[in-house]
Amino acid sequence: METINNFLAQLAGLTMLQIALISILVIAVWFLPAMIAVVLNPSHAKYILVACIPAGFSLIAWSGLLVWACTGKVFERYKDKVKSDIKAT
Structure with a gap:
């Protein structure tokens, strides 16, 4: 459970630009x-x-x-x- 909480905490700290870049990268690999x-x-x-x-x-x-x-x-x-x-x- 701690791992999930750490992941969510890191995800909450991302900027919109970082989220957009990660999304584009995931779609490109997909x-x-x-x-x-x-x-x-x-x-x-x-x-x-x-x-x-x-x-x-x-x-x-x-x-x-x-x-x-x-x-x-x-x-x-x-x-x-x-x-x-x-x-x-």
């Missing part, structure tokens, strides 16, 4: 997979954006979205390579 997906996986960016909302509550789901956002073009590149290898055989 939607980081969506921001990465816009660059690396634009075909799935809207799905990743929607999935970020509930996934922010789970570190495992958020990590999965981060992997999905980062690997979009990698799968396309290897898919084309596999198709060309299959045609060659």
Whole structure:
């Protein structure tokens, strides 16, 4: 209980600017997979954006979205390579 009281006391001492900066930082980290997906996986960016909302509550789901956002073009590149290898055989 003392830990909660200490946290609330520190929170009460923050200025509005500090609260705004912390809020912006939390939102940026929460939607980081969506921001990465816009660059690396634009075909799935809207799905990743929607999935970020509930996934922010789970570190495992958020990590999965981060992997999905980062690997979009990698799968396309290897898919084309596999198709060309299959045609060659």
